[in-house]
Amino acid sequence: MAHPRTNFNYESLAQEDQDISEFKTPIKPVDGTVTSRFIYWAIVVVTLCTIFDAALIFFVTYRYALSASPPSPLERPSTYINFENLYRNGTRPKTKHGAITSLTKVQTQTSRVEPERVLPHSNEMWMTYYGSVPIGDRRLKVTGQISTIAQSRVLDWGMENCSLVITVPALNDTSLIVSESHIDSQLLDVWALESTNRKLNVRQISYKTKPSRQKLLGSLQVEFGNTYELQSWNCKAGTYQTFELVCSGDDSDCSVDLTTVGEIQAGIYMRQYQTV
Structure with a gap:
């Protein structure tokens, strides 16, 4: 039986006396310059990204640090819309109400010798029957160089006759922390500052930035165990009443420094009397 012929090609194997490298395909060396450039630019790109x-x-x-101060709150809308119409014609019976108290929402100090400096203060607040008030910073400090800025909010409609009050408990009363014991029989002038519908930002209040003085309301005597009250004035519900307490006249030697704690009606606060 005949078989088809197949052609085969043979190559001779390397003999012992032949160099085997003659039968290998030569390998091209890697270009080190290209690799080095790639690594260099990769490092440059990574470094630039890290810096960015x-x-x-x-x-x-x-x-974020610049905007850490809380934004100014929006104006609070009135909750007493058209209440005045109920009593306009006199047909609505009136109910007698006693005076109510509005503790200060803000109480901070400024220095006229450092007009641009914002003096240290406490931001801690607590909720009370009178609203949120400073926990440990209801401080009244007045000297020949330092004045106290205080602000209260008019709480209720129909109680829009306001007066500023100062009450100094007895020297040994636990409701009062006295920093200087010679505060007795000091006289303080009370100025009404420019009115505002917003709470003051104590982080920005300095002698230079405080609201401008509008009117001298009167003077308050500071005596242990006594309460003094200014003559009342008309105040609109929902507004903020702002005051500045300074040494009376040219008394540069006066020195008052006391701090009240808790919800007790002590230190400086505002009273509201019925108007309808």
Whole structure:
């Protein structure tokens, strides 16, 4: 039986006396210059990205720090719409109400010798029957160089006759923390400052930035165990009444420094009397 012929090609194997490298395909060496350039530019790109990320984080943190102060609150809308119409024609019976108390919402100090400095203060507040009030910073400090800025909010409609009051408990009363014991028989002038419908931002109040003085309301005597009250004035419900307490006249030697704690009606506060 005949078989088809197949052609085969043979190559001789390397003999013992032949160099085997003659039968290998030569390998091209890697260009070290290209590799080095790639690594170099990769490092440059990574470094630039790292610097950019760090700069971005710093920028965002810096902007956040600048805006850390709380934004100014929106004006509070009145909850007593058309109440005056109920009593306009006199047909609505009136109910007698006693005076109510509005504790200070803000009580901070300014220095006329450092007009641009914002003096230290406490931001801690607590909720009371009278609203949120400073916990440990209801401080009345007045000297020849330092004045106290105080602000209260007019609480209720129909109780729009306001008066500022100062009550100094007895020297050994636990409701009073006295920093200087020679506060007795000091006289303080009370100025009404420019009215505002917003609460003051104590982080921005300095002697230079405080609201301007509008009217001298009178003077208050500071004596242990006594209460003094200014003559009342008309005040609109929902508004903020702002005051500045300073040494009376040219008495540069006066010195008052006391702090009241808790909800007790002590230190400076505002009373509201019925008007309808």
